[in-house]
Amino acid sequence: MELKNASSVPIDEVISELIYGEFGFVLLKADVDSVFDKIATNTTYQDGIRVSGEGTQVTFRLFPINYTGNVKNNRLQNYASARGDAVKNVFKRWTEAGYNKRNAKKPENSDDFFKFLEEISFMKADYLLLRVEGESDD
Amino acid sequence: MKNDLYKKIIEEDFGEKSLTLLDFIKVCDTLGLTVFEHKIIRCPVKKMENEISNNIYSSMSQYRQTMPDWSAREYDYDNDRATAYLMYQGIKDGEFSIEAENSSTYHKWIFSVVGQCVVVHYALNFID
Numbered sequence: 001m002e003l004k005n006a007s008s009v010p011i012d013e014v015i016s017e018l019i020y021g022e023f024g025f026v027l028l029k030a031d032v033d034s035v036f037d038k039i040a041t042n043t044t045y046q047d048g049i050r051v052s053g054e055g056t057q058v059t060f061r062l063f064p065i066n067y068t069g070n071v072k073n074n075r076l077q078n079y080a081s082a083r084g085d086a087v088k089n090v091f092k093r094w095t096e097a098g099y100n101k102r103n104a105k106k107p108e109n110s111d112d113f114f115k116f117l118e119e120i121s122f123m124k125a126d127y128l129l130l131r132v133e134g135e136s137d138d
Numbered sequence: 139m140k141n142d143l144y145k146k147i148i149e150e151d152f153g154e155k156s157l158t159l160l161d162f163i164k165v166c167d168t169l170g171l172t173v174f175e176h177k178i179i180r181c182p183v184k185k186m187e188n189e190i191s192n193n194i195y196s197s198m199s200q201y202r203q204t205m206p207d208w209s210a211r212e213y214d215y216d217n218d219r220a221t222a223y224l225m226y227q228g229i230k231d232g233e234f235s236i237e238a239e240n241s242s243t244y245h246k247w248i249f250s251v252v253g254q255c256v257v258v259h260y261a262l263n264f265i266d
Contacts, residue, residue: 007253007254010196011172011194011195011196012196032253032254033252033253033254033255034172034253034254034255035172035173035174035194035254035255037253038174038252038253038255038257039174039192039194042174042176042192042257043192047192048191048192049192049193049194050191050192050193050194051193051194051195052193052194052195052196052200053196054196
């Protein structure tokens with residue numbers, strides 16, 4: 001899957017994917033200075049960030065998973081724990097969507113989940129935007 | 139990283155003219171800059187925590203809708219209405235602040251154009 005650049009993706013597209021997408025998350029590549037770089041330097045991945053579009057609003061968490069190394073280093077973020085937590089959350093969404101046919105208890109025990117991560121280019125992304133459940137009010 | 143295109147547009151379109159928030163909004167919207175707001179609401183009641191939130195808006199014109207209409211403008215108290223937009227020196231450099239207050243609230247916004255976005259630090263204080 002081709003990932004979009006953080007600096008050029010339209011915010012309304014991000015909102016739409018977070019609200020209506022099957023898994024409620026978006027993966028992006030970091031490039032030149034984008035709004036997501038600013039968020040990553042001012043917040044941690046545990047913080048909720050509210051994004052407003054035309055008549056819609058959704059809250060998400062921003063995980064700087066930084067696989068290309070383009071995310072600027074800052075004191076607030078621990079990339080290793082961000083990645084670990086991101087994988088757990090993606091695994092939860094994937095399981096809830098009914099793809100965990102063999103009922104793997106952990107992400108590391110599932111080859112199917114690993115294939116899914118490859119399909120969505122997880123290991124080529126720098127940012128995971130994960131919708132916070134129950135916070136959209138479109 | 140500052141936005142070079144922002145400076146170029148300001149220089150070409152406005153020259154030495156002083157700029158208002160409306161001019162700033164126009165330039166930012168032309169460049170398609172996203173707005174990231176770090177907001178703090180200082181609670182007037184003791185022992186209660188301040189409320190902090192982080193918000194994204196797709197454009198400055200959308201962000202302007204969250205600000206009181208009378209902010210960044212002169213006020214005609216005789217006729218009880220906001221009038222002309224005020225000018226701010228720092229807009230040319232992409233960094234400026236706006237302060238506004240009424241009988242119950244004091245607001246401060248610090249705007250910075252950084253890369254492809256506008257970062258806004260906004261504080262809302264309630265006056266006892």
